[in-house]
Amino acid sequence: MSELAAQLREWREAIGARLPPWWSRGLAATAIFIGIVLPFFFSQNSGFMNATIIAVAFAVMSLGLNVVVGFAGLLDLGYVAFYALGAYALGWFGSSFFFQAHVHVGVSGVAATEIGVHLNFVLILIAAAAICAIAGMLIGLPTLRLRGDYIAIVTLAFGEIIDRVAVNGQSVHVGGGMTLTAGNLGISAVDSPSFPGIGQFNLLDLRPWYWLILAILFVVLFVNLRLRDSRLGRAWVALREDEVAAVSMGIPSVRTKLSAYAIGAMFGGMSGAFLGTYYTEVNAGQFQFGFSIFILAMVIIGGLGSIWGAVVGGLLLGYINNYLIPDVLNDLPSKLGLNFSTTTIEYGIFGFLLVLVMVLRPQGLIPERRRRMEMTAEIAAEDAQLVESTVP
């Protein structure tokens, strides 16, 4: 086993030595190009495009959670709260749900004539990001004195409270006969995005949706990459690695942690707002604890703290959940002559895949550079030094 691993590492290093130094940039550029032209290879409303759109939206959330868990090392088990708040931002500001209000900003067509609050999708994205950033800081506050897994349980509690409020929101009145949420009935008939020159999005043509979420992904990705190497990003990593040392070097712990929560939450809210309009309704049933775990699984499977890992993890689990299990594997048992549908063991397959990936590759698919160094090169170097210093 270890010989095999050593052999593999040798090969990888040999390949790495031969590739030109720009190959990873080239790979990224190719991936981006393929990402942009991908819809032309599929029909306008194919099931694969549908799965891709959802997978990309998950990748955005995964990037957001990666800021909190991966960069800053604050285990967040309540990330679904930001999905919920983002989706509700869309439900509140992009539908006829608040029927007493008449606010229309930057919308055209049917939405401009309906009652309720109707904002342009870009404004809704900004609103969702703002609401989630504030909520992220609010949940960050009680966790500041806590450490380790206590943070996990407090964020979990926050996610569950948001979920309960969403489910029971029908009994919370905000005045004028309007309620806070529509509970399990869902806020339906939400506006679909419309942009000048493209027109109103509809679900018969999935391509504009795809490019929209891809654009969001690129923005979030860019922000992530810049943040990682910024002063703030390095402060997050320093806090993650050793809080006492970081604080004594003058890193403002409170501000740094809160900004991680706020920025991570913002991305979740943007993705949530997009998924809200894409699913055409905002239903309280979507925001369960399992979803937080699902997003966390993406980050960890991708490789904690690794930006590209988060993207790959998000896409991978998104595809497994929305394409592989329902579309591809579903008729496999009947082909094999077995009389059951895969959807009944969907959870089992998903769980099995999680166990398999983690046991085979505990550091994640694309480990963060810093962690990779820790796990291989540096340890080997240290061991060598140790041997040298002890052998006379």
Added chain:
Amino acid sequence: MEASSFTPRLPAPAVRPLAAIRRVTGRWGLLVALAALPVYYGIRDLTHGYAAGAIHGHALIHHDLSRLGVNVVEGLSNGAIWALIAIGYTLVYGIIELINFAHGDVFMIGSFTAAGFWGTLGLGLATGPLGLVVGLIATLIVSMLVCGSLNVLIERVAYRPLRGAPKLAPLITAVGFSFILQNVGLLWLGGSPQGVNDLVHQSQTVFTISGVPIQRGYLLALLVMIPLVLGLAWFITNTRPGRAMRATAQDPEAARLMGIDVNRTISLTFLLGGMLAGAAGLVYALYETNIWYFQGFEAGLIAFTAAVMGGIGNVRGAVLGGLIIGVIQSLSDSRMGPQWTEAVVFGYLIVIMILRPRGLLGEETREAG
């Protein structure tokens, strides 16, 4: 003489209002927060009264504390089940610092095993008391053994290969096993709650203490929980393997150097946690008289909260946390409506975490040192 009795006069500490407030909330805030709910509803019951049935079409209004008593007793017995599950979380966390997400689902399998096994034994509503007691004890042993071995197996397959891996990796395999077990439960009994025979007639009143009826279910939960917890406490403090567990929890490396088989000790921890979950599974099935595949997930969340509330790694804390959560739940169920219960419980958790960041009784983990 003179020198030894001399104490240097320290400058009087400056009175800082903010610090004083913080000290007061640190000492009393928790007590106030925990007592707030029962005291508020107790006073409300006394002053406003509550409807207790009707006579000749007129609502009967009582002005006493017996409704509160009912809430508390019900909560304590419910909390006994959470306490049993919470111990499993806290033991595992104490020893390998892992939130064992599959634990709640092990408890669910315990319920299913118990219901299946007593069905196989032929226990039914017509079984006599002696047969019932013997049969249930046999069921208890079987479900404890099944859950214990299941937990050991999970540790062997999903957590042991990841020792030394990044800390969050086993968390994901735990989630994976949780999903797998849920699926097993789904295939076993289907997707909706299944009623089971009310073998012990759990809602039958045994005796009444000042207007608070004590039902058989309450007694059952406490009668199973108390001996098991005492037994566990004795095991951990007084036996060699128990000492090995505590040593491993403090410092696995040092424990290994002292000749403790760390892997076996960890397996033992999972065995004990699983056995308690199995016992809780049986009690839950008898008490709630219906079981379904998702119960483990919900119970696991509550029990983990209880473990953290009490101070993770701390067995007494887990029991206390379980009982407190049980009481909060039953108060909220009966006064605010069950749909808000979860939010109330988690709200309480956040308040407790703010006031006492290390849980009620303090944590016992490596990092706490």
